[in-house]
Amino acid sequence: AQSVAQPEDQVNVAEGNPLTVKCTYSVSGNPYLFWYVQYPNRGLQFLLKYITGDNLVKGSYGFEAEFNKSQTSFHLKKPSALVSDSALYFCAVRDNTGGFKTIFGAGTRLFVKA
Amino acid sequence: GAGVSQSPSNKVTEKGKDVELRCDPISGHTALYWYRQRLGQGLEFLIYFQGNSAPDKSGLPSDRFSAERTGESVSTLTIQRTQQEDSAVYLCASSPIGGSSTDTQYFGPGTRLTVL
Numbered sequence: 001a002q003s004v005a006q007p008e009d010q011v012n013v014a015e016g017n018p019l020t021v022k023c024t025y026s027v028s029g030n031p032y033l034f035w036y037v038q039y040p041n042r043g044l045q046f047l048l049k050y051i052t053g054d055n056l057v058k059g060s061y062g063f064e065a066e067f068n069k070s071q072t073s074f075h076l077k078k079p080s081a082l083v084s085d086s087a088l089y090f091c092a093v094r095d096n097t098g099g100f101k102t103i104f105g106a107g108t109r110l111f112v113k114a
Numbered sequence: 115g116a117g118v119s120q121s122p123s124n125k126v127t128e129k130g131k132d133v134e135l136r137c138d139p140i141s142g143h144t145a146l147y148w149y150r151q152r153l154g155q156g157l158e159f160l161i162y163f164q165g166n167s168a169p170d171k172s173g174l175p176s177d178r179f180s181a182e183r184t185g186e187s188v189s190t191l192t193i194q195r196t197q198q199e200d201s202a203v204y205l206c207a208s209s210p211i212g213g214s215s216t217d218t219q220y221f222g223p224g225t226r227l228t229v230l
Binding site: 032034036043044045046049051090094100101102103104105106107 | 145147149155156157158159162164170172173205207209217218219220221222223224
């Protein structure tokens with residue numbers, strides 16, 4: 001069965017500092033991995049995805065994520081956080097066996113302090 | 115339209131009543147998903163439709179929940195005999211098949227359901 005774990009309910013970081021939001025997964029077969037962001041009073045937006053190829057994936061707003069197969073992780077990172085990055089971040093996974101059922105993590109709330 | 119639309123945006127109902135939620139996916143998107151997001155929690159998968167294939171209903175929490183989709187167009191999620199624990203935001207998403215956008219889900223604004 002597919003599963004996603006976001007071990008931190010909340011991450012606090014000072015503006016200008018690097019940020020990491022953690023995600024680990026479990027799937028049968030090769031994973032397709034995603035990050036989505038939910039800003040206050042706005043809908044969920046796609047941020048980036050890993051399907052195949054380079055383990056380092058670059059996405060919107062300066063975010064990137066690294067796929068680590070041995071650690072079954074897909075942590076979201078940004079070199080320099082902005083106050084405007086404060087939002088709820090969701091990691092998601094599905095396997096590549098043909099279906100499109102996607103499992104989302106519980107979400108991590110990121111607070112960036114000025 | 116340019117994006118996924120959902121209606122109504124807000125629905126307040128009394129316990130025991132039936133409700134119907136509507137989702138209009140992006141034109142041409144063959145995959146459509148329904149999720150439930152309770153206050154302060156993550157997304158809970160409910161159901162997805164993929165073209166003319168049988169839908170994956172494995173996430174529906176009880177037989178009070180059902181969903182339909184006609185072809186690759188509108189979908190409706192119906193909750194019968196609503197309970198207070200059904201109160202949540204119901205999100206719909208659609209996804210294209212093929213091309214660089216494959217697998218990316220485009221979310222609607224959601225319907226906030228409150229069961230009194």
